Every structure is written in C-alpha cells, then in structure tokens.
Amino acid sequence: MTTFFDKQLTKPLPFSRNLFSYGMGTIALLLTGFALLALFSVLFEIFRQGLPGLTWDVFTSLPAPTGEAGVPTGFGNAIQGTVLMVAIATLLSVPLGILTAIYLSEIGKTGAIANTVRFVMSILSAVPSIVVGVFAYAVVVLATLFNYKGFSALAGAFALAVIMLPIVVLSTEEALKLVPRQQRLASAALGANSVQTTFKIVVASALPSITTGVLLAIARVSGETAPLLFTALFSQSWIETLLNPTPSLSVMIYNYSGSPFAAQVQLAWTASLVLLGMVFVTNLLSRFVTRKR
C-alpha cells in the first residue's frame, strides 16, 4: 500500500510533459531576452556614440559647416525648433483636448455624440503620423498664411497638435472619470453652476492626472519625425520667425544619419542622446506628478 502511493506521488511526469514545460519556459525566456537585448543595445549605443560629442557647445552652436575642424559645432537651433514647435502644439491641443474631454465626461457621457467623439479620437490616435504630416502639408504648407506660403514652424506645430489631440482627450477623460460623483453632487448642492463645478471641483481635483496625460503626449510628439519632414522641413540657422523652414532634433538626426561626414553622424548620435533624454525626463516627470498627490 505504502509503496504504491510512494510511486504515485514521486513518479516524475512523463518525458513529453516535462519537455513541454521546460521547452516552453526556455523559449519564452529566450524570446523575452531578445527583446531586452534590442532595448539595451539601443540605449547602450546611444550613450556610447552620443556621449563623446556632448559638450556645452552642442546647446549653444549651430552645426559647423562640413569640413571645418576646430569650429564649435552643435544643434542649438534644432533644440530651439523642437521646443518651439512642441510648445505651440501643446498650446493648440491642450485647451481643445481638455474641453472635449470635459464634454465627454460631464455632458455627453454615453450619448451618441460622445461615443462618436471617443471612436473618432481612438481612430485618430492610430492614424500614422506621416499621414498627419501629409494633411498638415496640404492644409498649412500649401496655403498662404500671413503672406507666406511654404514650410514653416507653424505647419510642423499644427501636425504635432493633431497628433497630441486624441492623446490629451482620451487621457483627460480617464482622469475626469476618476473624480468621485459625490464631489460633483456636493458642489451642485451648494448651489454652484455647472461651469463652477466643472472647473473648480472636477478639473481641479483631476489636475495631476490631466498633467500626466499632457506630459505623455508631449513626450510622444517630441520625438516625431515623419510629420515634420515636409511641414517644418529643416534649416541650418537660428529661428527668427514662425514662418520659415524650421529645424528640429528629430529631422536633424534623420538628415545627418545618412551623411558621409563623420562629424555630422556624430552630431546625429549626440542629438539622439539629447532627444532621448528629453523624452525620458518628460516621461519620468509624468509619473512623478501623479505619484506626489
């Protein structure tokens, strides 16, 4: 009797079942390892190749003309352009996005219009950014604005704003929905009108989460290249007006990546390091904002 159960409990599983378990475990870990390897390789290379070129000059200088040695070289203008266009895009998309989200969570709720807005926003967030660039090209670049027709910071910012809008709308709605219903009722019971309730209670208490969403949207568009390629284009000089071709870090990385000049390739790597730093810091900041409260 004892020996019978002894065998029953301690007998190993059949070879095929063990093989399946250990085999699948190995495969899954191995494949996950590949993914991690790719990530670490990207990060490692950017540091290895980008760090040597990271001097104070890169923030304050223009790209040196090719072939000239000993001249300070950098991409201050590209940083300027990225910050400028992302800032304009934020100014355009955030107010509109937050108001749309307020409509969704406070007024439209599950009505037909609100559901259509949600649907359209999730579709819009999936439209390839190059298509948004094409749209901005047709709407802004080909149009004459303030007596100017052509590539401009405005066109680039417009494209980025279109990309940001659905991200802001969807994340803000989530943030607003988290505000407890009782707070709205309590405010209304004290005689506040809907504008007061919405802004003083709902938006105010959701502000950290809204900020998180906005920061994530900013992080996302800071690295966008495709929608800027033929809207803002590029330029080798400092920015003087919104209505001129405008440089950006991402387009600069693209342009210099294929350059035959080592100095330009070096700038591309260093710019990658700076851009990645900006994106990661914004990402981290977004986590920090919600964790604090």
Added chain:
Amino acid sequence: MIHQMSSNAHSESIVGGDRAWLDRSFAWVLRLIALAAIALLFWMGNVILQSALPAIAKFGATFLTSQDWDVNQLQFGALPYLYGTAVTSAIALLFAVPIGISVAIVTSEPFLPTWVRSPLGFLIELIASIPSVIVGLWGIFVLIPFLKPIQLWLHDQFGWIPLFSTETFGPSMLVAGIILAIMILPTIAALSRDIMTSVPSDLRTASMALGATRWEMIFTILLPASASGIVGAVILGLGRALGETMAVTMVIGNSDLISVSLLDSGNTIPALLANQFPEALDELHVGALMYLALILFALTLIVNILAMIIVKIFGFKY
C-alpha cells in the same frame, strides 16, 4: 453687501434665470468643440482625398497594379510600395507576435520573482517611448552590420529558396521587418499582458488543481480565454507597422523594384512619402503621393476598426 446677497438669493427664481442660461451655453460651447473634434477626422480624410483627385482621375485603379514610378515621365504606380509595406509588416508580425506573447506571459505569470518581473514589463514598454528616428539610427549603424553576415549566410545556405535568392547590400526588407518588429513589440506585449492578467486567477488555480502544469494551464486555459484580445492586440500592432515611417525608411534601402527576395532592398508607402514629399513639385506627383497617403489612411482605418470589432464581438468570455 451680505444683506443684498441674501435678499438676491431669496428673490431668485428656481426655474430659469441666468444660471440655467450659463449652464446651457457652457454645454453648447463644449458640444461644438466636441463636434469639431469629430470633424477633424473627416477634414483630414477630405483634404487628402481632394489633393489625390488629380492622380485618381488620371490613374484610377491601375495605380494599384502598376509598377512604374517615374517622376520625370509623370507615370505613377503603387504596386512596389504596397508590396513592400505588406512584406515588411508580415515579417514584423512573424517576429513580434511570438516575442510579444512570450513577454506577456513572462511578465504576467510567476516564472520569475516579482522584483524581476515588474521592471521587466516597464523596460519592454520603454521601447515604445524611444523615437523611431533613433531606432532607425541604431538600425543603420548597429542592426544592419550585425545582420549582414546572417543575411549573407542565409543566401549561401538557402539561396535556392526564392525568399533568399539575392545577395544583400545590408539594407533590406528583412532588416526593415525586424526593426518594425522591435517597434510594434511593446504594443502587442502590453495589450496582451493586460488581457491575460484580467483572466480570473480562479481559472488558473482550478486548472492546476486538476494536475495541469503551468504551461499546460497557459495553453489550455489562459491563451484560449484571452485569444480574441490577443488577436486585437496583434491587429493594432499591424496598424502601427503599416504606418511606421522613419525606422523603416532608414534601413530598407529605398528601391522601387519588386523583388521576391527578402534580402533585397525595397520600399514602403510611408518611406516613399517621407522621401519624396519634400521635393514634390508637380501637381500630379503630389497627387500620386496623396493617393498613396489616402490608401495608407484607409488601410489603417480598416485595420483599427477591425481590431475594435474583434475585441468587442468576440470579447472576453469573463
């Protein structure tokens, strides 16, 4: 002042009054903004359609089947780009689906201690935040040199298979597909993991209480229960792959010829748009590019709506 206010409150009617008016106009302003947000998508579609009209009028449906893309002769055919887009996306799925599902399983099932598992999920999702132009730069200087000997070896050993029938220069559809796989991996992994973690843990326990090993439980319970969600995640990944531009442009070699060999360079719709838009001057050339953009726009719409429908209809059983 206080007296005034309270008397005001007393005299105020509880119906109508300026408050109701304010509330209603606030609602209307918001409604208009919301409608504008809806209009944005249609505006986008319409603008692209209008700009594409010259090319649509000239080439019609033959645009989709012609292989000519000659800017000087103003002859435009989209087939090489449709082909390149399809092939690179297929390669991307081939790599990203098994890896993405593996990552989802490894980060949701307790194979590894929690202190390894949670940073692991975070790291994989970090890939999604790396700008694609940076991945492309890495592709040019790291991935292509790394894959070149492998591609040459594939040609040496399996050259008799049409897929590997040419010698590579380095940049190729295979490299582009692999880089796309890296870029869509976080989408597939993160969405699949969310779906798997929402499968009730009761079911896992019940399965293993019947003597199943963890992997048997994964294949008989976990994956079937989350199948529709995983399919949705994969289709969303496909949507991203179709539209991904920069990383692909930088490693695909930008050739306008159709080649069966994956080791040959090729081109995709987004890559062509990125390359030619800045220099497009002729109305017909711009129109042809817009036509391509319209096709891409429609493709991603279809793919994303499909993903939503699959998740909704065949949705989660629990």
Added chain:
Amino acid sequence: MHSSNSSKPTPTPLPTPDLALCARGVDVYYGTIKVLEDVSLDVYPGKVTAIIGPSGCGKSTFIKALNRIGELESNMRIKGEIQFFGQNIYSQRVNLNRLRRQIGMVFQKPNPFPMSIYDNVAYGVRVFSRPSRSVLDELVESALTDAALWNEVKDSLTKSALSLSGGQQQRLCIARSLAIKPRVLLMDEPCSALDPIATLKIEELIRSLQQELTIVIVTHNMQQAARISDRTAFFSTDESQVGRLIETDATAKIFGAASHSRTRDYIEGRFG
C-alpha cells in the same frame, strides 16, 4: 534553528498509511506572517470531515496546504508535516501535479472553464492521458452522473459551461474533479455562493460520494456541518490572530458535548 523545533521534540511521526490525510504540528505562514500554528489533524478515509470556525481563522489556508495549491497563488509556506496515506506531501521528491491529481479541490465560487460542459469534465483526464473518444465519453458520463448532473446536461454537453446556473456550475466543478478519480476531495465553502435548493443538492451529493471518497469540507454553516459530516474540526484564532485547531472529534460529540468551552460558545452562538 526555529524555536518550535526545540520545543517540540517530535521525531518524524510514524507513517500512517491508513489515514487519508494526517497533519502533524503544521504552522502556515504568508511570507513572514504566521496565520496557523501547530495544527495536528487526522482525516479518516471514506469519511466527511468538516472544518468550522470564525472567518479569518485560517480554514481556507489549511485546506489549501493539503494539496499544496496555496503556494501557487501566494507566498504560503509550511512548517511541520502533512501525510497523504502515509507519505509526506511536502517531501522534495513529491510531484505536485500527481499530488493534485490525487487530492481534488472545489472552490468557493464556481469556476468552470470557458469551454463546453464536456470539455470541462474531460479537462483533467486529457491533462494526464489521451484516451479514445469512447473511453472519454464514458468517463465524462460517469463523472457527471456521480455529480448528479448528468440528467440535466446530457443533451447539452457541447454548450458553454458558463450557460449553466450557479448550482449546476458548482456540480460541474465537482464532476470535473471526480473525473480524474481523486482519493480525497477538498471543498472550500462550496455552497456559500448558492441558493438553498442548490445547496441541498450539493449536500446530498456529498453524502452519496462519501462511499468511495474522502471529503474535507470547510463550511461556515453549522447546520450543514452537523448534517453531512462524520467528524468536525473547530479552528479559531487566539489573541495574537494566529489560527489554531481547538478540537476535533466525531461530529455528534462536537455538536452535543464539545470538550472545549470555546467550541461550545461558538456552536451555541451560531447554532442556538
């Protein structure tokens, strides 16, 4: 190393092959928090053993230690020894899959798999072998018959198990366990999510299964324990929130003349 080792000079208890389950000096921890201390309980084969006690005293924890399912879901750890027909189930050499096959479990909330009724019952069988269709059909039918569900579902075996009522789902879960012919069936408050009629059906079922099977059932329902069990174990927590086995005896004795005042208080409080 651990202080309990020195205070309890127990040489390894003798193998007890005629007890279905035999716990000796069992402490259970979640991480570093001790929730059960020094539980020694005998489960006789072919009998129904009920475990009662206030909520949070570690009843679920204890029966999850009996088939080692607890360590799957949480960081549960065990000190002491538990024997299954004389064999230490916490021995290094034990194969967990085989152990769980021998000791089935039914959970508080019915949890059928999202597949057909037939596939639910066949699940455990298929894990261990690839029987022919006709053998499988027979196994499924006999398991469903044993679980008193066959007549209700024989015409809808391919329907989703999720279409059944709660009580039917629970009986399906019992059938699913019976199909792999376990020696012991553990049940953790199997009726707590069911209505009175479904509860009655399950109680009848437990009574009828008892011939071939050893059953350990956790219940918060005193009447139920009194009705269906042969032996009853009463668990309770002490001041330090650590659960203990207060006493165990024949059910009639526990409900008639328990030796411990705490058992009597509990039963009177809940019963009377």
